[in-house]
Amino acid sequence: MVSRQTQTLRLQIWCQCQHLELYDVETVLAVAEAGSFRKAGKLLGIGQSAVTRRIQKLEDVLGVSMFERSATGARLTSAGWNFATRSRQIANQFLDTVRAAQSAGTAGNGRLRMGLTASLSRGPLREVVARFQMQHADVDLSFTEADLGELMTSLSHRSIDVVGAAGEPTSEHGDMMLLTRVPLYIAVAGDHPLVGRRCVDWSDVAAMSFIVSADVPGPTIHDYIIRRISDFGRQACIEVQGMRREGLMNLVGLGLGISLVCAQWCGVRYPNVVFIPLKESGTAETIPFSLTWRPENDNPALRRFLSLAREVAKADAASSGPS
Template sequence: MRAVGQGRAGSLTIGHNSSVSAGNLRATILAWQKDYPEVDFENVETDREALLAGLDNGEIDIAILIGEASHNGYRRELFWSERVLVALPSSHPLAERELIHWTDLRGERFLLSATGPGPEIRDMLLGRLSVAGMQPDVRMHRSSRETILGVLGDGLGLTVICEGSTGARYPDVVYRPIHSEQGPMLVGYSGYWYDNNGNPALQRFLKFIKTRHALFFNIHTNTIE
C-alpha cells in the first residue's frame, strides 16, 4: 500500500494523439515503464476530443497532445518540441534535397488523416501555404496516417508528419525535414491534466517528466518521495 501511495505502484493511463514509433514520447514511455514496472500502465491513442473527454470523466490521467487545446480548467505544460517533416515518394523531385522549405511545397497535394493530429497539421498547412486567397490542396481521409504513408509511394501526394512517426518505414517513401525562415519547423507536445487528480502515479509521472526533460513547473498535489 505504501508503494501505491508513493506512486511506485497502482495504475496510470496516458492518452496521446500521435505516433510512438520514434521520438520523445516513445522514449519517455519506455523509460517510465522500465523505472516503474509495478505501475499498471495503459496508453490510449485517439483524437484530441476523445482524450479531453477522457480527462473530464477520469478515464485518462494525463493527455500528451500536439499543439494547443482550450484549457477549460486543465493544467497545461509544454513538455518538449519535435521536428515537422514531409513524407513524399522517393521518385518526387524534392526527395533529392536534404531539407524542404515551405515555399517548395506550394502547389503540392497533401493527404492527411481526419483523426489523430491530422486536423492540427491541416491548420498548419493552411497557415503556412495560403497566399493571395489561394489555399493548399489538402485532402482529409477517413483512414490512419499509417495507411496514408503506405500509399504515398505510388505518387498520390505528400503528407506532413511529426518526428515521432518516423520510426516506421514504407516502400518508396522518404522523410525530409521542413524548414522555415527561422530554421527547422518544430511542433510542441504539451501535457494536460487536472491538478485535483490525486493519483499518486500521476504525481510520480509528472516528477519523472520534469527530471527527464529538465522542466520547471509546480506539481500541485501531495508530496511524494
C-alpha cells in the same frame, strides 16, 4: 468477509472501549515472543515493572490470565494464546495495509491511463514512457488514441490521467506542461522530385497536393497546412483519406500525394517513403507538444510520471537550445 482495515479499526475501537492502549497489546506479544517479562522489557526499551503493570492492566480488563508466571519465565495460558495469535494476525494485516499504501504512494503499483494524438515511435514522450516503465514496472500502462476533443472529455471525467498532444500549454483543460517542440517533416515518395534535398520550406511545397488522414491527428494537420500555405496567398490542395497513419503513408509511398508529419512518425519505416525536414529561413519548423492533466487527480503514478516528464523536458530544452 471482514476487510483488513475494518479489523484494525475494530481493534482500535475495542481497545478504547476497554480502556486499553495498543502498546498493551504490543507488550503481550513481546512477552509471548521473549518468554519472560525481563526480556520483553529489553525488546520494548522499558523496565520489567512497566511490563508487569501493562500485563496486569490487560488481565484485569479482560478478566483472564494471559501468562503462567514461574521462576524460569512466562508461558501463555490458553486464553493468552488465543489473544496473542489473533492480535498478531491483525498487526500483520495492518502492516500489509501500510506497505501497500506506501507502495502505491511511490507508484510501486497502480495504473496510469494516457491519451495520445501522436505516435510513440520516437521523441521525448517515448523516452518518458520507456523510463517510467523501467522504473515502475508494477504500474499498468494503458493508452488511448483519439482526437483532442474526445481525449479532453475523457480527462475531465477522469477516465484517463494525462493527455499528450500538440499545442501550447494553457489552463483551459487543467494543468499543462510543455514537454518538447517537435520538428516537422514532409513525407514524399522515394522517387519524388524533392528527394535528395537536405530540407524544404513551405514555398517548395505550397503548390503540391497533400493527403491527410480523417483519423487523429489528421484534422489537426489539415488545419495547420491551411494556415501555413495561406501565408503565401495560396489555397491549399488537401485530400482527406479515410485511413489511419500506416495506410496514409502507404498512399504517400505510391505517389498519391505528400503529407506533413511530426518527428514521432519518422521512427517507423514505410515502403518507399522518405521524410525531409521542413525548415523556414534555415530554421527547423517545430510545433509545441504538451502534457495535460487535472490538478485534482491524486493518482500517485501520475505524479511520478509528471516528475519524470519534467526531467526529460528540461534535458530536451537544454539540448535543443533556443527555439
